[in-house]
Amino acid sequence: MITVVTLCSTERVGHVRAQLAALGRESDLDTIVVWVGADGPPSLDAGVVLHMPPAPLGLRLAAARNAGADAAVTAGADLLIFLDADCVPGPELVARYRDAAQWHPEAVLCGPVTYLPPGVDVSRPDALMEATHPHAARPSPAAGSIELATGGEYPLFWSLSFAMTAELWATSRRFDERFEGYGGEDTDFAFGLRDAGIPLAWVGGAHAYHQHHPTSSPPWQHVDDILRNGRLFADRWGEWPMTGWLADFESAGVVRRRGSGWVRA
Known part of the structure; x- marks a missing residue:
């Protein structure tokens, strides 16, 4: 059984809701939504809805992913697919992840992600396929092929779409729940995989599509989260994540360098 976990x-x-409608076209598939808001979750057409209230410092995204994956494993899932709420699966995403897990059950699997422009009808698989344009920052192998990541590619792991077997989840490193609020927990997870010698694999054809919505780059509303989580990351790994955003914050006078890190200006 395959279970999709989303926050x-x-x-x-x-x-x-658009994501769940697309997943409803799949057979032998369960869905778990982890509601991370302070309020109670609305009615959703999902197999299971869990509630992970935020902490005083922000949303508990790491804890929510752990809780959703644990619930899926307890319910008997063989394969876990993690898909952020604002992503819809391409028509072959589930099948490509399933096949890749059979070839590389020891690996964490990552598919390409397309950031959609406004106006794409995400309810139409043909419209998604026409809009396919994987983000250039990460490898995107040909459909049906799988490439193992090099050690230097682990920072390219994105938690918005990935998969792993339930057995691997049960025996490998989890998301660090000390990360609260926005940023850093997924790169920390990836560095933990690399440190443990767990392969990362790029899965051709497992396309996810990020639905368009207004956003800020850099994410000004998350400055304090990024500083706090960046410092936590640096204490463990000896380097800071999200340095592009931090450099933008620094240029704007919002943060400044202190030693090898950053603090509020």
């Missing part, structure tokens, strides 16, 4: 808050209810 959702009030701002993404419309997006997650």
Whole structure:
């Protein structure tokens, strides 16, 4: 059995409903939505809805992914697919992840991600395929092929779409729940995989599509989260994540360098 685990808050209810509608076309598939908002979850057409209230410092995204995956394993899932609420699966995403897990059950699997422009009808698989344009920052092998990541590619892991077997989840490193609020927990997870010698694999054809919504780059509303989580990451790994955003914050006078890190200006 395959289970898709997704996280959702009030701002993404419309997006997650589009995702669940697309997943409803799949057979032998369960869905778990972990509601990360402070309020109670709305009615959602999901197999299971869990609630992970935020902590004082922000949303508990790491804890929510752990809880969703644990629930899936307890329910008997063989394969876990993690898909953020604002992503819809391509028509072959589930099948490509399933096949890749059979070839590389020891690996964490990552498919290409397309950031959609406004106006794409995400309910139409043909419209998604026409809009396919994987983000250039990461490898995107040909459909049906799988490439193992090099050690230097682990920072390219994105938690918005990935998969792994239930057995691997049960025996490998989890998301660190000390990360609260926005940023850093997925790169920390990837560095932990690399440290443990767990392969990362790029799965051609396992396309996910990020639904368009207004966003800020850099994410000004998350400055304090990024500083706090970046410092936590640096204490463990000896380097800072999210340095592009931090450099933008520094240029704007919002943060400044202190030693090898950053603090509020």
